[in-house]
Amino acid sequence: MPIKLPSFRPRRDDYPPDLWTKCPSCGEMLFNKQLDKSDRVCPTCDHHFRLSAAARLELLLDPGTFEERDAGLQSVDPLGFVDQKPYPDRVAAAQVATGLRDAAVRGIGAIEGRPVSICVMDFGFMGGSMGAVVGEKVARAAEDAIAARIPLIVVSASGGARMQEGTMALMQLAKTIAVLERRRAARVPYLSLMTDPTTGGVFASYAVLGDVNLAEPRALIGFAGARVSAGTIAQELPPGFQRSEFLFDHGFIDRVVHRRDLRTELVQLLRYLRPADGSSGDGVEGDTRWGFRPMGFLSQLADRVVPEIGPPPGSSGSERSSEERASGEAKRG
Amino acid sequence: MPIKLPSFRPRRDDYPPDLWTKCPSCGEMLFNKQLDKSDRVCPTCDHHFRLSAAARLELLLDPGTFEERDAGLQSVDPLGFVDQKPYPDRVAAAQVATGLRDAAVRGIGAIEGRPVSICVMDFGFMGGSMGAVVGEKVARAAEDAIAARIPLIVVSASGGARMQEGTMALMQLAKTIAVLERRRAARVPYLSLMTDPTTGGVFASYAVLGDVNLAEPRALIGFAGARVSAGTIAQELPPGFQRSEFLFDHGFIDRVVHRRDLRTELVQLLRYLRPADGSSGDGVEGDTRWGFRPMGFLSQLADRVVPEIGPPPGSSGSERSSEERASGEAKRG
């Protein structure tokens, strides 16, 4: 499940890359400014370039609402792993290259004024590989969603588990799934967005388990690498194998969404998938369940967000607090 | 889903059939006495002849333990259905031909001294077609199993729903499944045995939903009739299509069991699949949960069966009665 890491094989560039980028799909030369304006989607062929975690957050969240959590989480070297280069050196190099501590960023933000718990992966950091830090961030993002009864969004971009952490990385599948199972029992919604690439153990854990699974067009999504599949099995691969559309055809993705529509679709879906208390099924708009009032650790965010949400009149007295509700659910789960 | 009924097209026999039967599979001429000794399995090719409900009960249950329930249930004619012949006349003819009131017999019996709720279909009665009576008998068999916390066994042999009862027959799918869902929630085991044929709405309701699905060898099992499939779709059918072994290969049947081994396998499975109270998972033999003491309507049977079961010493005072337990479960279900 882990990944090959091209990041650590520096090569000389023939041309300075700061001005333009060549579209790997249609070959078009694209000015970076133009590309940025189109959310890094090729205007000619709709090729979706990868996004950094920061760019992804800016794309999805209301401006200025993101509050990072657990920014200080950092990998340790549980195995004392050395190949051509010690694992801590690889991490340090990736940190310098990306400005990130690890391959995921997580926190609380708002989408159309409504708070969400979000975790976003960054393929630039060691191929988005999942070690204990990534697993922990996904788990905590889910726990925050359960505690605050707000939706969980995870954006995956990963080659899989980080092999330098060995079975500690493998166990992150179990860790993240464990929390996601509690999340499901607590009836808190989870949207999984798969971007290029979402493979290996990340696909086989939190990425595939969304209440609704979304994917960007033509993202590589699969469990085993295509070359592994082809090499091992000596079998021709079907056309479009392991691309978003292939996964859609085979029933694993609800919607393949163009990047320009992503935010709109998330907003739309979140209007239906609301943390439920299980007491009714009327589906009527404006029910007080959605009159969420952030508590506890969310108070800082609440100062920014609450005016936009607007608590329903008279609802505050009649509802149990979100914490009471969450703890009640957790015992059942 | 209903069936074509060869029973109602009398033909002349060339030879008196009381002495011998020709095996439709290998063509061997078999003396009926010989056939009866081998439980109506061809000694040459293992072809499994169909069994009447009475013969099936005798095959599976401890001798003399079967106590029929609801023997008086009888079809009405909800639609006033007339084709070439009124529906009530067809029922009456089938009753005369078979000595049964309808296509299923149900009651309580014992297998190796342990009580089971059992419902057995008889293909000889209008092709084992399922109308309201068959549906009701399956439902009541499941209810008895829940109430007494004893295993449920249903032996299917049916062409499907009885079309003369129209959607009333179709609704028997929902009726039987409804009770089976409660049965599952009550953690009462259900073994489904499919015999030749088990098709249409019977397969698509109680027959397919066993905790463990068993089938006799080479039984025809499927949803749509083979000729319908072939005719509608103009497609070649795979070899062995809709036979037990085909269903096994496709994951819908746990075990294909030769008739001579059926009773042994049922006994074996029922030792593992015991009505559970959910309080422990030790799986240790001789636990008091199995120290079932028949209550209420089972008292008659209990007189015959209890000495063989043997109540565990001292268990009677510490256990809730089966009725209390069943009602507690039913509210959850």
Added chain:
Amino acid sequence: MVDRLLHRGREAAAPGDPRDEVWRRVKLARHLGRPRTLELLGEMADEVVELHGDRGFGDDPAIVAGLARIDGRRIAFVGQQKGADTEENVRRNFGMPHPEGYRKAMRVMELAERFGLPVVTFVDVPGAHPGPESEERGIAEAIARSIGLMIRLRTPVVAVITGEGGSGGALAIAVGDVVLALENAVYSVISPEGCASILWRTADEAPAAALAMRMSASDQLALGVIDGVVAEPGEGAHADVRETARRLKSAIVTRLDQLAAVPLDELLEARYRRYRAIGPYTEVAAPAVAQPPSRGLTDRLRDLLDPGRWAAGVPLPGSSRRDEPPAHEDV
């Protein structure tokens, strides 16, 4: 078969015949222009978000499912979807679902349950797909499991028979707290053609079979299988899709509001009782059979009494399989 699915070539029974009226409805229920799930939702809903895939095999275009907002109410929907023309019909397999279609439906219904959305289903199916792939992947299992899920689903369910209610393939998504039907919808345990070719030995007697099975919406209302009939405008739903949708929407919204007022436990208990009770029978005093005589004897007695049975050593009519054929013909 394609002819039948495209509804070509069949003529009504003689005028004045009571079979005429029901057959007219069968034809309307199958009318190529009849509005399907997505067309009806397009008219009824402010917003429709389709969800896809069964999370195990594929995405069946013969069943659509997702989320929608109707008159301010958020719902989950599931419906069969025939095509509006031959091309779409081929793509959507003439609205005949494979197992993955029902498994998608179950997934979306479970999602609805988890998030407290009521479920509305739209039933319009000649029957589940009867081909080998469908059998291989367990169409019977998918239907049975979907029925089971709908019976225990902890959210209100309104089912609407909008066109053909064809057997188990229809019931798989037609279990509900309230079952409505459009005026010209039909509901039956087998297609009238299938019924006729078995009981009348010719599919030409389909109108007689349709009458005998009482498959019209009004007959099904009288039988208690459905709870309400929504009148269609003018010559039928195809003639005025917008008005059909308007009436249906009003009926659905009314029922959803009624159901929302019922506590879930009561709702589930009532739904259970509804299906537990369905199907009339009678009870006579004397048991039909005594304790069984020795095994084999009964069988031999019946072989004598019932000359059509297999044991007589004469091959059954219609035998086409190598060993003893059950001569059934189910749809």
Added chain:
Amino acid sequence: MVDRLLHRGREAAAPGDPRDEVWRRVKLARHLGRPRTLELLGEMADEVVELHGDRGFGDDPAIVAGLARIDGRRIAFVGQQKGADTEENVRRNFGMPHPEGYRKAMRVMELAERFGLPVVTFVDVPGAHPGPESEERGIAEAIARSIGLMIRLRTPVVAVITGEGGSGGALAIAVGDVVLALENAVYSVISPEGCASILWRTADEAPAAALAMRMSASDQLALGVIDGVVAEPGEGAHADVRETARRLKSAIVTRLDQLAAVPLDELLEARYRRYRAIGPYTEVAAPAVAQPPSRGLTDRLRDLLDPGRWAAGVPLPGSSRRDEPPAHEDV
């Protein structure tokens, strides 16, 4: 590939080398004569009743599952099953399960939960089947769901790594209250060959990768991934299957008895905490990133800083797909 699966042709590292010891164990874990699930159960159990099928697609011979009685205790079992020879290996796909194998496992585990049977699993898999059909039918989904089920399964679960614990395909049935391993079993996130070919650029460095990943049972015990190691007799499990089974049976029975004494709610909570807590990390004071600067700027900065990235307009090594390849190589 078949060579590797049949464990031919690979030589150990130089003697005296620390890689030697771990590689010896890898070879033992893959030994063709190593006892598999059914062989071990055959020795351990008084009775074994195999159950079949996933109720949706097929019956995967690479995973066996069913009911068994061990020392008077009734259990449900699930295990991977390699073949004892080439013919059986082909039939059992070299013990590499397809999605339907994991779905069968889930079905049997749910059955065990319903009827209060503890679950014992036997893990011995190079990895889940990596071919197209496996991807098409959702191997990732099946693995994820199986892990999720095992975490919430309300019955005691003992998992035993008996041979190769290969990545997600192993973990899918290796979540438990107690995880044991045979002495020469191995457990890793990727095969040593796969790891070596990525990080050392040659599969020949597999022994070095095996050492670096600390994949031996004793290392996994030290890491806390497993809870106990069962010593193998003599030269390894293959040399004395009966004695191996005897020791394993004793370990399993002891653990089952311990677990049976724990109330289920506590057991479930402890199991949850175990997996929730696994994997070490540290926390430093200062956040690494401030509020993100404007979109695009970060990306361009990183393109400059990280010359290996795709945006540099230079095709990546190993590109074989039409558009931008992620150049990953996961197993």
